[in-house]
Amino acid sequence: MNSTKLPENYLIVEFNERSNDMRTYKGEIVTLHLISQLQILDEAVKNEQGYYKFYFDEIVNGEIINHYRIDIGDGFYKNKKMFAFLAEKAVDLKQLYSSKPNESIKKETFC
Numbered sequence: 001m002n003s004t005k006l007p008e009n010y011l012i013v014e015f016n017e018r019s020n021d022m023r024t025y026k027g028e029i030v031t032l033h034l035i036s037q038l039q040i041l042d043e044a045v046k047n048e049q050g051y052y053k054f055y056f057d058e059i060v061n062g063e064i065i066n067h068y069r070i071d072i073g074d075g076f077y078k079n080k081k082m083f084a085f086l087a088e089k090a091v092d093l094k095q096l097y098s099s100k101p102n103e104s105i106k107k108e109t110f111c
Helices: 032-045 076-089
Strands: 009-016 052-060 063-072
Touching: 009 063, 009 076, 032 052, 032 063, 032 076, 063 076
Parallel strands: none
Antiparallel strands: 009 052, 052 063
């Protein structure tokens, strides 16, 4: 079995508001795959009243250096700059190991 370590610099979902039928994203490393999921969710819920706050921590050399927030449900055009920022900071899936590559990767996956 392959193993890997977390990269030195990454973003992680610290917390997300959600409805009862929405899963939690807490602890997931930000990858392009995760950003794509959030963009789909953003468009899916934009016609609902309100939005869901997603909070991210930026980790550099094991230390939290910044916090970020995006309001999922505001729509892609309002969130375009934040999605672009997340994409710049996203970890490449090729750098990470997962036994189920179609699933988002959580920090707890790594030793």
